Amino acid sequence: MFFALLLTSLRRFFSLAGRSIWLGSSVVEQGPEKPCVGGAIPSPATKLNMGSLIKTNFRLTKNEDLCFFRPVSWFEPLRWEEVFRSKKDPRISRSKVHVDLGAGDGGFIRARARNHPEVNFLAVERLLGRARKIARGAFRDGLDNVRVLRIEAAYAVEHLFSPHSITSISIFFPDPWPKRRHRKNRLIQPSFLECCARTLRLDGWLMMKTDDASYFEHIEEVLGKCKTLQRWDGVHPEILLPEKTDFERDFLKEKRQIYFVAAKPIVSRNAERGICNLRNHCE
Ligand SMILES: C[S@@+](CC[C@H](N)C(=O)[O-])C[C@H]1O[C@@H](n2cnc3c(N)ncnc32)[C@H](O)[C@@H]1O
Numbered sequence: 001m002f003f004a005l006l007l008t009s010l011r012r013f014f015s016l017a018g019r020s021i022w023l024g025s026s027v028v029e030q031g032p033e034k035p036c037v038g039g040a041i042p043s044p045a046t047k048l049n050m051g052s053l054i055k056t057n058f059r060l061t062k063n064e065d066l067c068f069f070r071p072v073s074w075f076e077p078l079r080w081e082e083v084f085r086s087k088k089d090p091r092i093s094r095s096k097v098h099v100d101l102g103a104g105d106g107g108f109i110r111a112r113a114r115n116h117p118e119v120n121f122l123a124v125e126r127l128l129g130r131a132r133k134i135a136r137g138a139f140r141d142g143l144d145n146v147r148v149l150r151i152e153a154a155y156a157v158e159h160l161f162s163p164h165s166i167t168s169i170s171i172f173f174p175d176p177w178p179k180r181r182h183r184k185n186r187l188i189q190p191s192f193l194e195c196c197a198r199t200l201r202l203d204g205w206l207m208m209k210t211d212d213a214s215y216f217e218h219i220e221e222v223l224g225k226c227k228t229l230q231r232w233d234g235v236h237p238e239i240l241l242p243e244k245t246d247f248e249r250d251f252l253k254e255k256r257q258i259y260f261v262a263a264k265p266i267v268s269r270n271a272e273r274g275i276c277n278l279r280n281h282c283e
Contacts, residue, residue: 058128058150060135067135069122069147077162084120088144094120096167101153102126102174102187104246106134106146111243113138113146119167123148124156154192161199169196169206173247176212188219190226197228197265205232207241209260211251216259223263232262 060068069083086092096119100109103123113121123146125131131150138146149156153171174187188208196206206229210216223231237260244252251258 060132063139064132064135067138067143067146067148068131069149071149071160074151075159078160080120080165083122083147083149084145086144092144094118094145096120097122097165098168098170099124099161099166101157101169101171103130103134103148104173105130106137106148106246107249108170108172108241108243108245109134109146110137110141110143112241113143114141115243117145119145121146124153125150126152153187154189154195157192157195157199163198164201164204166199167201167204169200169204170241171206171208172245173210173251174208174215176210176215178212178214183218186215186218188215188222190222193222193226193263194228197226200265202265202267205240205262205264207237207260207262209237209245209248209258211247211256211258213257213259216261219261223261226263228266229263230266232264235262237262 066087069078071078080097081093084094084097098112098116098119099122101124103109103125106123106125109121109123113119121143123131123134125134125148128150131148134146135148138148149160151160171187175185177183177185200206208219210219223229240262248258
């Protein structure tokens, strides 16, 4: 029994170490790209550093800790009911989950969470200082529906989010990596978008914004080739997500152009039929 458990843990450790995750300091190798299909664990351009992964035992103040979520296991999909268990009243349950990837200082997510107390909001941010700031702000504002996860966004999407469990995802002003040789570091990559599509509910959606024209071109190109997401034209962020991010406020002051695109999962006929059956059954 003991040896079987040891073997499973070792297998898991080496299968992840062979991939690539990044959590904050040095960088390890990158795994081969694989498409993200069904429940299979893919390997997008995430970089994993097992040393930093273990260093997730960082210190927080008591108030910050209330808004942070630190999974017991970094290798299993999260259970939203655990992540968002209300600190005020454990009977409260909200079914919608919005995930903000690269949440920065959290201005957007806090404003959105205030306006939508019926939705759960997860801020994913890899920089500890920024993640702590989001948590402090959420605590100060008394937001029981916000949690902060300090981790690399692509790793979270790939390994920590269950299929079809997220209502909406925002990726606002991801680091543009303007130099050609650095472009491989951009968060938006084909396999990353496939993973996002997999985690979205069938009626879910994703929105991306950037002020960088070349990054936007890249996003449009990757999205255009994505087989599991389709552009959702005819929707405007002012209507869908009117709250501004911290970077956006600055860019607007500087009168910089802001590019955006929204997308929805491509729903197969069978899946659609599944939804209809479910609706008929419930009505
Ligand atoms: C340019 S800032 C934008 C922040 C925020 N979305 C806004 O609009 O104000 C990008 C943020 O994403 C975070 N970030 C960049 N790459 C990330 C990654 N791979 N995983 C998680 N966070 C990331 C950075 O630390 C930074 O806080």
